[in-house]
Amino acid sequence: MTPEPAPTPIDVLAIAAHRDDVEQTCGGTLLRMKSLGLRTGILDLTEGEAGTRGSAEERSAEAAEAARILRVDIRQALDIPDGNVANTYENRLKIAKIVRESRPRVVILPYWTGRHPDHYTTSILGYEACFVAGLSKLDTGDPPHRPFKIVYASLYADVRPSFVVDITEHIERRFSALMAYRSQYANQPAGGALFVPEEEIRERTFAMARHYGLLAGVRYAEPFVQKEVGLVEDLTLVPVQSI
Ligand SMILES: [Zn+2]
Numbered sequence: 001m002t003p004e005p006a007p008t009p010i011d012v013l014a015i016a017a018h019r020d021d022v023e024q025t026c027g028g029t030l031l032r033m034k035s036l037g038l039r040t041g042i043l044d045l046t047e048g049e050a051g052t053r054g055s056a057e058e059r060s061a062e063a064a065e066a067a068r069i070l071r072v073d074i075r076q077a078l079d080i081p082d083g084n085v086a087n088t089y090e091n092r093l094k095i096a097k098i099v100r101e102s103r104p105r106v107v108i109l110p111y112w113t114g115r116h117p118d119h120y121t122t123s124i125l126g127y128e129a130c131f132v133a134g135l136s137k138l139d140t141g142d143p144p145h146r147p148f149k150i151v152y153a154s155l156y157a158d159v160r161p162s163f164v165v166d167i168t169e170h171i172e173r174r175f176s177a178l179m180a181y182r183s184q185y186a187n188q189p190a191g192g193a194l195f196v197p198e199e200e201i202r203e204r205t206f207a208m209a210r211h212y213g214l215l216a217g218v219r220y221a222e223p224f225v226q227k228e229v230g231l232v233e234d235l236t237l238v239p240v241q242s243i
Contacts, residue, residue, distance in 0.1 A: 010073060011038035013104035014153070015095065015126045017085050017118035018051075019044045019063040019077065020181045025153040026108050027070050028167025028174040028209070029222050034071045035169070041074040042067060043098050045091075045122055050082035054183025066180040069173060074102060085118040087125040093140065095129030100142035107147040111157035111225060123152065152225045155208060161223030162230070164212045168219040175205055216240045 012033045014022045022030070022042050030040045048059035060077070067075040078094050085091070099107070107130055112123035127150060132138060134146025154161055167174060178201070179185055187198045196204065209220035217240055232238055 009103035010041040012106045013041045014108040015043045017122040019048045019059050023178040025155040027177050028170045029165040031170035040072045044077040045080045046082035058183045062181045066177040069177040085121045092129045092132045096133035097140045099133040100145045103145045106149045111152045111154040154223045154225045162226045164216045164221035164223045166218040171220040
């Protein structure tokens with residue numbers, strides 16, 4: 001019997017707690033990576049059943065539409081309970097299985113502090129799952145794989161980014177992906193006091209991207225933190241003007 005050919009690896013996999021988290025924090029970066037010819041993917045850990053607005057079924061259809069707009073090659077959701085993302089061995093294994101199947105070179109995780117426990121828990125859980133995915137003695141049916149690089153999407157974190165990604169060419173499409181979540185962002189009575197009105201979301205999205213763009217001398221950008229230091233080969237090619 002000839003062995004199944006290994007599926008083409010994903011170059012950049014974004015892992016997030018909730019459907020629409022990626023659209024809010026690093027969707028432009030996924031579009032940019034796609035424009036460079038890379039393969040991209042999204043893993044949502046929950047299905048959004050605990051949200052104030054919309055059912056899990058609605059959010060599933062919206063996530064599929066957003067994935068189409070973001071041009072990702074794969075999008076999957078796990079069944080971890082929304083509002084109760086916990087760093088357990090069982091959950092690490094669930095994520096590690098996807099990491100082994102998709103074999104990403106780069107994983108994007110949420111920043112490790114924040115208001116919502118699901119977000120900061122996903123940061124640690126995702127990191128530990130990437131570690132577990134590389135353990136050769138762990139059998140999940142797929143060969144071990146550990147991503148080369150982990151970066152943290154820090155748009156909502158009050159920290160100075162390590163670097164930003166220029167998304168100027170992609171910001172309109174990124175905004176369209178966010179707006180695919182009609183159950184969350186279209187004006188409606190449910191949760192009116194909790195949710196930002198639709199008209200303000202565009203202003204807020206563009207203002208934040210503009211802020212991070214200005215830090216690096218481009219129009220719109222998304223911020224990231226890396227734990228490692230940067231390595232430079234040629235000082236004359238380091239981007240972002242100093243004076
Ligand atoms: Zn979220």
